[in-house]
Amino acid sequence: MRDFSVADDDVARRRRTFTDLYSDHHSWLHGWLRKKLGCSQRAADLAHDAFIRVLTLAEPHTIKEPRAFLATMAGRLLIDGARRRRIEQAYLEALAIQAHDAGMPDPEAIHVALEALEKIAVMLAGLPDKNREAFLLSRLDGLTYSEIAIELKVSASTVKNYVAGALVHCYNTLYGAEQPS
Template sequence: MHDIPAALGDPVRQQTLTAMYREHHGWLHGWLRKKLGCSQQAADLAHDAFIRVLMLSEPQHIQEPRAFLATTAGRLLIDGARRRRIEKAYLQALAIQSEDAGVPDPAAIHVALQALERIAEMLTGLPAKAREAFLLSRLDGLTYSEIALRLNVSPSSVKNYISSALVHCYHSLHAADPLS
């Protein structure tokens, strides 16, 4: 599931991670519990935040651990909300479609949700207009001129937005799978 950094056996790294966990896990869990109102969700998110710290190549360079952990946990909250919105939209689309064609296979639903989640991850970090132009082009099938009207920009700007989105997706794919 997660690729563990090769330097995990480094004693300085282990000491840094252990100290950070001891000093800040309780605080992070409490902070998340107040935000979420659920101790179990808070525990899961705190765990995921520390997994992200574990994945860093040099966690000893974190200057402000609580700020880093809060930012990481906040991003995880946003990722979770985005995932739930994608799942809800997909399930609504399936409900509309299933009225005509029957209920789809649960495995197919799972695969489609994973693909949608991966697409959402790939588009993270893109400027809003580039992301919107890309989605309007790829999902809605709009032409560059139609997108330009919606975004109140020129068609050449739309072309640049979509080009940058494609490059961003390409780099995102190759960062996730360096062998491809």
Template structure:
């Protein structure tokens, strides 16, 4: 019998948990998303992204209800994508208005703006889910802290902490400093 170090056994158990989770639930999640979206390719992308989130978890073996967890994670990814498209649409509408008023915008300016939107999306992706969701509900949807608290099922003071955390994170990301 081999006597493997604890770290190796933990890593092997984690890998087995992830392998089992993927093999037992990937087809189900893909089918569930395909029914919701009506597009097999988009469903495959979202299923992949949901499993990437699982890979990033510290202890995936603590997931008690895998399908509920995966459905919630995929639902949040759908919401994030919808919000990103909403930002892109708003920007494109602003560009259209600007082009009508002052002529066609410079293609380089459009490229820089799209890069900026992508940077914002990546910056927000670095936040914990509830923090990011609270921040977007506040900034994009214009909800009050009380409304956000109701939607996220937390207290308004927790929402205030989430927003503060998001703002500090954004500041540090923009200025190249390490987040707290």
């Protein structure tokens, strides 16, 4: 049979050690980090992380110079954070280069797209407001006729007529056919 009182005593001793260490040195560590970083919030986060690491130590009661130990621990956390930020920045730069190489259209493609958008704008400009709105809600927003009907406060069959009228108008504008009277 296991003696739980020994284990309980060890847990109580570790808790006391940590509590004493925290209450005696937390504000000092926070101030030391704040001076180094110039940011109270980052200093608080790093001080917290340093004490979390102390919690994971097998024998925190063996720490002889708590401030030197905590400063070393916090310094390592600063180095780890800087290293992580450099890696993240390099990764983001590599992603930007990859996106630029793979997805950036050439100036001619941009020009063609802008011309197409201008033609679309001209086509839509000649539409009645309800037809244009129904058409855009259908084609750009992907709404169903029923959803558009709720949005425009009309019936779904009216929305169908609006969209059909917009399509006919766009076709006629695009191909130069005369508008039906």
